[in-house]
Each structure stands twice: as structure tokens, then as C-alpha cells.
Amino acid sequence: MTGSTESGSTQGVRAVALKKSDLYSSLWKSCDELRGGMDASQYKDYILTMLFVKYVSDKFKTDPDSLIVVPVGGSFDDMIAAKGDKEIGDRINKIIANLAEANSLQKVIDLADFNDEEKLGKGKEIQDRLSKLVTIFQDLDFRGSRAEGDDLLGDAYEYLMRHFATESGKSKGQFYTPAEVSRILAKLLGINAETQFSETAYDPTCGSGSLLLKVGDEAPNGLTLYGQEKDNATWALSKMNMILHGNEIADIRKGDTITSPQFTKRDQLEVFDFVVANPPFSVKSWSNGLENEFGRFEYGRPPEKNGDYAFLLHILKSMKSTGKAAVILPHGVLFRGNAEAAIRKRLLKQGFIKGIIGLPGNLFYGTGIPACIIVLDKENAAARTGVFMIDASKGFIKDGNKNRLRSQDLHKIVDVFTKQTELERYSRMVPLSEIADDKNDYNLNIPRYIDSSEPEDIQDLQAHIHGGIPERDVAALAGYWDAFPTFRSTLFQPNRPGYSDLAIDVADVQQTILDSMEFKQFAKEIGAEVDNWFGAHRARLEAITEDTKPNALIAELGEDLLARFRHTPLLDEYRVYEQLMSYWHDVMHDDVFLIMNDGWAGAATPRKTIDDKERKLAERPDLVIGSGRSAARYKMDLISPALVVARYFAAEQIKLDELAVAAEEASRSVEEYTEAHAVDEGLLADAMDDDKITKVLATARLRAARREATDPEEVKALEHLVGLYDSETATKKAVKEAQVDLDLAALKKYGDLEAEEIKQLVLDDKWRAAIGGRIAGEVDGLTLGLVARIQELGGRYAATTTDLDSMLSELEGRVSLHLAKMGIK
Template sequence: MSGKVTQQQINQVLWEAADTFRGKIDSSTYKDYILTMLFIKYLSDAYKEHLEEYTKRYDGDEQRIQRALSRERFVLDEHSTFDYLYSNRNDAEIGQIINKALAHLEDENTAKLRGVFRNIDFNSEAIFGKTKERNAMLRALLEDFNKLTLKPSVVGNEDVIGDAYQFMIERFASDAGKKGGEFYTPTMASELLARLVKPQENDRIYDPTCGSGSLLIKVANQVPSKKVAVYGQERNGATHSLALMNMYLHGIDDAKIEWGDTLSNPLHLEDGKLMKFQAIVANPPFSLDKWAMGFAGEGNTDSKFKMEASLDPHRRFEWGVPPASRGDMAFVQHMLYSLAENGRMATILPHGVLFRGSSEAKIRKQIIDMNLLDAVIGLPEGLFYGTGIPACILVMKKDRKRKDILFIDASGEEHYEKGKNQNKLREQDLAKIVETFENYVTEDKYSYVATLEEIKENDYNLNIPRYVDTFEEEEPVDMSQVKENIKNIKQELAEVEEQMEKYLEELGL
């Protein structure tokens, strides 16, 4: 490719690379390999260009060239570059060669890349099939990527690579149906959460179920200087790897993304206690079944296991243990317990958390009585991958000065754009939600500021229609107009019948 490489061209090559796997492997699996290859290609091309620059600058003086290269963001050597892999594309052991190159790359960059590729196996028979098929697929993958030049001078703005990564993750999410929602929150929903928590410089930002990290990146981007500390945790190994690569491709080199189950094994700790954050955002799995299995201990996988508050060393479930088949409130309690004194959090949840009974009602009452709930926002249906159900956002704050709670119903048809497979929030819809939230006002058929008394009268039920009336009055019926219409219809009918008689007569029937 000559001249600057465009976003379009990169996206095109990536999408073609995906064709190699289509119909052979589930897209929620093969995305890991394509995105990893994009990362490797980018690192390699940057390395190659810098090597050329230093060779020229230091007139071929090996020692000085190597010293300069060792100061780069990432250190590569010949055996971990894309070109090396491409030159071996016909090797019978190509899967193993790629794995070794990735392990080598990790070793050379342990501070940044330790463990990043451990969950991504290019030699997996379970995924790619027997040697012959596997080699054919990997060769095609390397050949597709070889068409792409990602040298910094050609790509220009670094965001291009990050955006290509985002583009692919989003395409895969829409492709992967039910599984898509597990690793990706649609762009505008992420943007909305980011604006609601309004991160400030030097804040610690946290996402306890961070998927591929796109939501965290949106929040970090709210701060112009990007001077924020980014923390996340993700349970799925391959998705955790994608999140780390995603951070690097967006220029966030010091993100702390951990791999493990946030509920039974939270890994962001300070002095053994849960770390505290100023801004927390999340799109946890909706109504996660068996959310507490990680607390069961060895050999306790039978259905008899019952979660109890005492099993959690961090004491997050003292307000109530959520039902075994619905983990929504477990994530909410984890986030509240991780909130700093001046912290704000916004999380996407199914509407059930607003009104379901038993232990969830108990937890809800406690949250409201402790004056932590700031707003309840109803979203349109069909916004999220893998589920058509409408969701809501709960905004919570520590140290709230007011006692009221704001309800916003942004689910009406005029508040989003209908799509073929997926509905979308537009900029104007976002702006309206954020403005209403910041002004904290009642607006007819859209929002309502409820007093604590009203919420108690409703038995702590937060179902939005109880507070925001979006019922449209029908136009009053004009009886004289109706009478006139009936008269006209009768007349037309008489004329048609008369015409009919004539036809039948002519036909002699």
C-alpha cells in the first residue's frame, strides 16, 4: 500500500482475515486470534521502522542501534516479529512457531506483556482441527496480514490501530449473538456511563467485569490529559488478554487488568482489603446463574451448596445474599464496597433489580436507606448484544448531599434510532440523558425527582413507570365528525350496491 493507510483499508483486511475462519470456527473464538495477530503486526511494523531509523541515524553502529531499540515501548528481536512468522508460513510446525514467538515476546517485555498470550494457543487442535487444516488456516491468516502495513509513519495517528481493534471487537460482538454481550458494551452505552461518572484527573477508574476493556477506555478518554489510573478484572482468560492488548493499542500502558472471578476472588486489593476507586463503571453479565460457585470450595459443586454472607472475607453480602440464579445485586454490592468516599458509580442492569422481592428487595432497601442511590435511568430495548431486553442504569454516589432520587425514562421510541439487528443511542439521546441527570429535574413524560417518602410509600419498588408517567392521552373524539363519517360511508355503500345490481343484471344473473 502506498501513501497513508486508511481506517477503511485496515478494517477491510481484518474482515477478510475473518473470512478464513468463517463457517469453521465460532466467531467468539476466532476473534482472539485475529486481534492477537493485529497486535503482533503493529508491534513488528513499529519495530521495523524504528530499526531502519536508528540504522540510518547511527550509521550501522550495532551497539548504539541496540541501545536505542532497548528504550522502545516494546522490545522485539528477529524471532518474535511478524516477518519471521510470515517467512515460516509453510512450515509444518507453524502453530508451534507462533506460540514460541509469543512466549518469547512476553519474556522480552515481562513488565508489560507477562501472561498476555497465555490463554491464546495457535497450535490448538481443539480449535483449529488436525495439522493439515490448522496449517492451512494459519497460513491464510499470515498471508492476509502481510497485505497490511502498520508502520507508524504510514498509519499516522495511533488511534487508527486502536479504532481498528474496536471495530473488530464490535463486529465480532454483533456476529457472536448471545456470546457477543460477554465481551463488548456498545460504544454509545459506554460513552453514556463514562459521562455519568465524570472522571477527574488522578481518579482511579475501575470496571469489575471489564470484558475487552472498551468501556474503561471510554471513561479514561473523558479526561483530556488521560491522567487517570485504570483498573479492571475479567473472568474469561482470552478476553482478559484482549483487554490488555486493547489498552496498549489505545496508548494506556499502565492499566492494571487482572484475570479471575471478581466476586469470589477480587484481585485489586490494598493491605488485603478491597481497593477503593473514585469512578466505577460496569456492564456485568445480566442475572448471572451460579454466581457464587467460586465460594463453594473444592469438591463442593453439588446443588446443595448455599452461599452465605460469612463465606466472603470482604463482607460484601451483609446487606443480603442475592438469589443463587441472579448475580446482579452481588456485582452492585461489590462495586459499592469498592467505592471511595467521594466515589461515583454507574452500572447497566436488567430491570428486575428495580422491583424483584426477597433478598434483592432487602439489599435495595439498604442501598436507599444509606442514601447511595442517585438515579435510575431506563434505556431503550435492543441496545445490547445477545439480548433484546431493555436494561437500566443505576447511578450511585457516596456522600450524597440530597435525599431525592432521579428517575429518567429514556426508553421511548423518540429517544433512540431503530436498527435492523440492534437499536442505537444517538448523540442527542445521550446529551438529553446527561443534561437531565446534571440538572436533576422533573420533565413531563421523561423524568421525575422522587422524594424518599414517595419511594417508601412504594415499598422501595423502583420500577420506573411508578414515577415517570409516559402515558400518551388520546385525542378527544369528535362525535359530530364520527356521525358525518358514518353517513358518508353508508352513502358510498348504497352506490356500490346499486352498481353491483346493474352488473348482475347485464350478466343475466
């Protein structure tokens, strides 16, 4: 929207709450300042260290109970004071060293050398680069970051880790487990509101700590976290990650888990309630330096050149007698022979393996091969009579050069596993007797037990010969006929026993379905259910305050939406759930965060756009009042101008649209008239210049033609054209003026909005309408599968062999006739 004059309203410049999307873009811009000669695995240390110092400095200012002490000479404010200094690199190193010493974090937060000329440049280059870096973080304010309920800082850390892992490539991306996979492992362990803080969770290959933290997130009362990491730099990342997530007391130790386990007591491994791990796949040197086995290999010794079972057996030994574990391993552990087959057989006989989940390929940063989750459970292991298997390999979305699990994929896996639900081609409880029989011999390869392939589409020879669509194919669409009882008789008619014909033209199938009363009623009922669902939570949404826990809020909304659509025919409840979750991640989360920080009125107040040339950050305005340098550019973060116009200025918008149509018509009239007459020998030929005829040219030629008075028809044509141009100018001016008036009215309305009006615009006009529209799209999408299948069947059997013979005979006749005309017998 654009306008021409400044509004008289009192719209000021409001401060920008730190939204997740803003934080992400700022952090990635900080990476741009360092990217160049450095690999992502190197510059991540600088970015994450800076993020850490900024966060703990902000938190120390407002939290008297902060476990991290920020000393004089060790804060981010000291870094700000160093901007522009020729010795900025050395000063930053000393600031970080002071902070590290005050909190016993030496060799944790001080690994990155900010005075490294080889990586950061020399002289003015390093001075400018680090000054810009400090400026970017200076603008971020973490004093309002709430570690409880919605961890914005933790999410930012996850965001950076994901990007660093992507850029680091296969060799250096193994420090991070994708957040979606981490959440699945955490939820499979059965941690809930009854889990006590005294209970323990352990990750023997914890990397940057993201997986372990996801386990902790599942326990509302907290959980005591333990981890071990081999790589020194990654161990430091994990220590920082724990602090950034408010888990300062997490016990993260350094060393090789197999050869030098750090959690031991009296020559025995310590045991834990919950264990999770994403160990490096198939390590060949796992036993190098191994001296004490700690009783880990009682069920067999893993092969010397493959460490997968070494980690699995370490995890098993680290579990309490009622302990639960979830570990990511390559599919090979399910079916490889020899020593691994012997171990697998003993573990199955002991009943330790509760479940196996096959994941899509290309999920992980260190490898593209598909992996699986093995769920171990010692509780009631002796009584276990089967292994619950899930083939989730087909549930994902492409995300750049990787695959990613969607919210719907994650939720379905956890639901099905937790409830032990058997779904065709997806999940089943496989009896141990079947796994142990002669055919399978303790092989756990998932395709042996679950056939996830689509059923073969069998061709019908009789239908090809005599026509008609086989009853078998029509009956396979029973879900549609059950949901819409009249559809079948509308779309099909009998041909002969066992076969039907299409009752309507194939091209009319989709519109016939959309126009049917049954489908309209179905869509109406779905819309009503969405209204009921939103209505049930409206009061909760209306009551969003600074104490709201966004994660708990969306979990409540999502679970209820799933439950309401669980038994709806045809509609996949997880696809409905995905529509809510994708909108949450794209839009609604930022909206909630704005309301939490600024309140409803503050979040709805327009603000002047940011145009920071130094940081190359320029926001696209939602509303422009005026023109040129004096124009006022506004950003509406919570309520777009379109929402305000739709509710309060619908009549004005209709008038504006009508004027716009008139302007288009006027322009089209000019174009059509010039095309008809601005040609060689045409009435407007003398007014043309390089095949163009503008208003200026037409007006000038009209004056000349009147003076010459030689061709009345030309004068008449020119007068008509100039009149068309005048009409075009007038209509365009009317559009512009109407747009200005509407923009000014809309901007003024923002200042007049009452609290209830703001909530109505956000809750009903924005959130409810958007989510409802997305779910309505799922309903409309139901027709696509049915239409495609009917069109496929209709086309497949449309021509019988008799028809084809007739066509062949006709074509042969034509060829013979052509040959005869050419004198060829």
C-alpha cells in the same frame, strides 16, 4: 466516468493511507481466512493476537519510549520470513513466545495455538492459510497510528470485538459492551479536563476492557485504570486491549470478583474514585465458594439464586466516600421483591442512588432483554431528596439483528442527565417521598414515574355526526402555528364554534406548505445558520495537520451545532446533530485521516486502483482512462471527479448532458418507429428476425428492396429507419467523445490544483454542501408530520353520519333496483 486514452498528466500511484474503512475490510478478510470449522469465540484469539504482534512491532520501530520490547525472533518481520514454510505454525508460536517472554506476557498473548491442525488444517492447508493471514496484516502499517486523540487501532479492535460478539451468540458474546453504551457510562461519571491522572477508575467485571477504556478516554490528563475479569481468555484480551490503546500500565487482574476479589488491603476492599460495570445478568451461582464477604452485604444479602445485587453491593463497597459509579443491570433490580426489595429500600434511604436510565431492549450481545443504568453517587448522598429518571427505551436504530444507540441518543441521555433537565415523556426528578409512598413502596420501575407512551388520539363523536375538525386537534399542532403564524388560517377555516374545516384539498397540503413564504424563510434561516456554523470552524478545518485530534475536532463541531439549534422551533437539535455525526462516521472521518497522513495535496492526488487477486480485493475506480487491459483506473479518495467537474467544467457537463438527452431521443425514435412498422404486414416486416430489427438487418433489407424495386413505400421506410440508426450512432459517438474529453480534462485538473483550490473543493463543495443538504432534509421533513396529521384529521371527519346515511340509502336503492330487474321483490 470512462475515457479512451491515457492522459499526458503526471498522475502517479500514491501510497494508500490506512483509513478506518480500509483497515476494517482488511481485518474482516483476515477472519475469512480462518472462518470455517471454528466459532468466532475461537478464531478471534488468532486475529487479535496477530493484530497485537503487528501493532507492537510497528510501534517499536518508531517509538523509542515504547513500553513493549520487541526482541530478535519475536517480531512481525519474523512472521513474514516464515511465510510459505511447512513449519509456519510452529515458527509463529515460537515468535509469539519470544515476544511474550520479553514483556512478561506469558499466558496473555500466547493462548492461541497457531500449530493446531484440528482448527487450522494439516500440511499445505495450514501452510497456505497462515501465509495468507500474515500477508493481510503485512499490508497494514501502524507506524503512523496515533494513540492520542484518535485511536485507529483501538477502533479496529472495537470493530473486531463487536463482530466477534455478534457471531458468538448469547452464550459467548458477553465479553463486549457496545461502544455507545460504554460512552454513556463514562460520560455520566463527570470525568473532565480537571480529573487528575492520580484518580482511579475500576471495572470489577471488565471483560475485554472496552468499557474501562472509554472511561479513561474521558480524562484528557489520563486516569489510572484497574480491572478484574474471571474468564482467562477474556482477561488476556483485556490485557492486549490495554496495550493496544496505550494503557500498558493498567492493572488488570484475574479471578471471580465476588468470591475472590483481587483488589484488597488488610481484609478490606480497595476503594476507587470511579467505578463502571456491565456484570453478567442474574448469575445463579454467584455465592459458590464465597468465604469472605468483605463487608459488602451490610445493606442486605442478595438472594442465593440471583447475583445482580451482589455486584451492585460490591461496586458500592468499592467506591470512595465521594465516589461515583454507573452499572448496567436488568430491569428486575428496580422492582423485584423480597431480599432485593429490602436492599433497594436501604440504598434509597441512604441516598446512594442518584439516577436510573432505562435503555432500549436488544442492545447487548449476551441477552436481548432491556437493561438499565443505575448511577450511584456517595458524595452528598445524605442530602439527596430524589432520583433522576430517564426513559430512553425508544431512542435507537435497528442494526442487523441488534438495536444500536445513535450519536443523538447518546448525547441526549448524557445532556439531560448532566443538566437534570425534565422532558415530557422522557425524564423527571422523582422525589424520594413519591418513591416511598404507600402506592410505590420503593419500587423503582420507570413506567410508574414516567409515561413514555404517546398520548391517546381521542375521537370526537360530535365531529363524526356533524363534521368539522375539533379545535382540540388543531390546537395540538401549536408548535407549527407558533413557528408559521399564517399556516393555520391558510389551512383551516371556521366551521362552527369549536370546529374547523380544511380550507384546501387534502392533496394540496404539502405543496401549499412548501410554497409558503414563511416556510421558505424558515428554511433560508436554517441554511444561513448552518453557513454561520461552518464558517466559524472553517479556519480550524483548513488547518488540519498530522497533529490534529479528530475526536476533539468533531466534538467541538458537534457541540457548537447543538448549541446553535437548541432553541430553534420545531427542529430537534439532536436530529440535526445526528446528521453531522452520521456524515462524520460515513465520510468525513476518513477524509480527515487522509489529510492528516498525506497532507491536503497528497490526499487529493489520484492513485491507481488496487486489484489484488490473491486477497480478492478489487477497488471500484472513480475514473477510467482508456479501455481493455491497457485502461488506467484511478481512485480519488478525497475529491471525487464529480466535484472537480461541477466546479471547473460545468459548461462542458451541460453540453455532455444535452448530448446524452439527444442520444436518448435518437434511441427512442428508433424504438418508436420500429414498434409502429415492424409488425405483421407492416412496412418493415421483411427486415425482422425473431421479432427484432437491427441496423444490419435494416441495411441488408434496404439493398434487397432497392434491387427488387417492388415496393417504394418499404424502401422509403427502410431509408428512414437506417437514417434514424445513423443519427443514434452519431449522437452516441458524440456522447462518448465528449465524456472522454471531460474525463481527460478532469484528470489533468487534479495535477493543476492549488492548495487553496483543494481546500475549497473539500471544505465547501464536499463537507459543507453534504452536511447542509442533510440538515435541509430535516427541515423538509418537518412538513411530513404536519401533512400526515392534517390528512388523517381531514379523512377522519370528512364524512358525517348524515353523509353516510345518504350513501347507505343510495346503495340500498341500487340494490333494490337490481333485484327488481332480476324479478325479486
